[in-house]
Amino acid sequence: MNVNRILILGITAILTFSSCSASRYISKNDIREVRNAAIVSPFAYISILEGGENFYYDDSLSNECSRLIEEALKLSAIPTGKTIHVDLDSEDPQWRDAIASLRDVNPKQAASAPIPYLADRLLEENGQRYGILVFTNGFIREKKDYREKVALGVGLAVLTTIATGGAATAYSIPLKNSMHTWIAIIDSEKDCFVFLDNIETESDPTKPAHVSSHIRRLLNIIEK
Numbered sequence: 001m002n003v004n005r006i007l008i009l010g011i012t013a014i015l016t017f018s019s020c021s022a023s024r025y026i027s028k029n030d031i032r033e034v035r036n037a038a039i040v041s042p043f044a045y046i047s048i049l050e051g052g053e054n055f056y057y058d059d060s061l062s063n064e065c066s067r068l069i070e071e072a073l074k075l076s077a078i079p080t081g082k083t084i085h086v087d088l089d090s091e092d093p094q095w096r097d098a099i100a101s102l103r104d105v106n107p108k109q110a111a112s113a114p115i116p117y118l119a120d121r122l123l124e125e126n127g128q129r130y131g132i133l134v135f136t137n138g139f140i141r142e143k144k145d146y147r148e149k150v151a152l153g154v155g156l157a158v159l160t161t162i163a164t165g166g167a168a169t170a171y172s173i174p175l176k177n178s179m180h181t182w183i184a185i186i187d188s189e190k191d192c193f194v195f196l197d198n199i200e201t202e203s204d205p206t207k208p209a210h211v212s213s214h215i216r217r218l219l220n221i222i223e224k
Contacts, residue, residue, distance in 0.1 A: 024107050024195075024196060024197035024198075025107040025108070025110035025111065025193060025195065025196040025197070026194075026195050026196075026197075026222070027111070027192070027193070027194050027195070030187060030190070030192075030194045031185070031194055031195060031222060034078070034079065034130050034185060034194060035079050035081075035130070036079055036080065036081030036082070036128075036130070037078060037079065037080050037081060037128075037130035037131060037132050037185060038080070038081055038082045038083065038084050038123060038126065038128040038130065038131045038132070039070060039073050039074070039080055039082075039083045039084065039131075039132050040084050040086065040099070040119055040122060040123070040131050040132065040133050041066065041070070041083075041084065041085050041086040042066045042069035042070055042073075042099075042133075042134040042135070042136070043066065043096055043099040043100060043134070043135050043136070044062045044063075044065035044066040044069065044135075044136040044137075044138075044205065045057065045062055045100070045135075045136070045137050045138075046058055046061040046062045046065050046136070046137075046138050046139065046140070046205050046206070047061075047138075047139040047140075048061070048139065048140060048141075049139045049140070049141045050141075055139060061140070061205070061206055064206055065136055065138070065205045065206060065211065066136075068206075068208050068211040068212070069134050069136060069181075069211055069215065070083065071208075071212075072208075072211055072212040072214075072215040072216070073132060073134070073215060075212070076215055076216065076219050077219070077222075078132070078185075078219055078222060080132065081128070082126065082128060084122060084123075084126055084128070084131070086122070094118055095118060098116040098117070098118040098119050099116070099119070099133055099134075099135045100135050100137075101116055102116075102133060102135050102182040102183075102184050102196070102198075103135060103137070103180075103182050103198070105184075105193070105196060107196050107197065110193045110196045111192070111193070113193060114191070115184075115186040115187075115188075115191055115192060115193060116133070116186075119131060119133055119186065120186065120188050120191060123186070123188040124188050128188065129187060129188055129189045130185060130186070130187055130188070130194070131185070131186050131188065132183070132184070132185055133183070133184045133185075133186065134181065134182070134183045134184075134215075135181070135182045136179060136180065136181045136182075136205060136211075136214075137180045138177070138178045138179040138180060138203075138205040139177065139178050139205075140176075140177050140204055140205065140206060141176050141177065176202065177202055177203055177204045177205070178200070178202060178203075178205075179200070179201055179202075179203040179204070179205040179210065179211075179214065180198065180199070180200040181198060181199055181200075181214045181215075181218065182196075182197075182198040183195075183196070183197060183198070183215070183218045183219070184196045195222060197218050198218070199214055199217055199218055201214070
């Protein structure tokens with residue numbers, strides 16, 4: 001599974017990148033019925049970015065992010081119940097794909113979109129009607145690499161200014177961290193999505209405050 005490569009140029013792009021998803025799906029009638037939603041093991045795919053283009057998957061960082069997501073869900077105002085743990089490393093790789101498939105669902109078509117079959121079966125096997133699925137994809141950049149990229153950007157800006165006599169300045173701001181989280185609440189009885197949304201920010205997926213902020217912001221509309 002490849003981590004999305006994102007290029008951010010200038011302040012405007014960063015402001016766009018830091019905003020919430022403009023579209024979400026929520027079944028307002030069904031969401032009121034959600035009680036004791038089971039938390040299915042969150043799946044995080046976190047990499048270390050080196051040299052600006054090289055992404056290296058890190059198992060420890062991914063597991064830590066998954067743990068933080070689970071903790072944040074338990075502390076949210078959403079009425080959660082049983083936690084269903086799935087060993088994503090030893091189980092059939094299709095489990096990973098089932099959770100990661102959330103990113104392929106268009107919120108505008110979620111009302112009629114099929115829910116992940118394996119997640120649906122898992123809930124039924126555990127006697128659970130509602131389940132919360134979370135997939136996070138992101139990276140962190142090592143501090144040394146980030147400083148080097150900032151210095152390079154400043155250097156290019158100075159050279160551009162000199163070459164154009166001050167008429168133009170080009171400066172690319174490197175992205176330090178990235179975190180993109182998809183979350184869904186599914187109904188295994190009706191085989192449908194009850195809620196689906198995502199958010200992408202320049203956040204560190206290994207910091208508790210950043211992870212809890214994603215979960216809080218995504219579920220805020222439901223909690224109200």
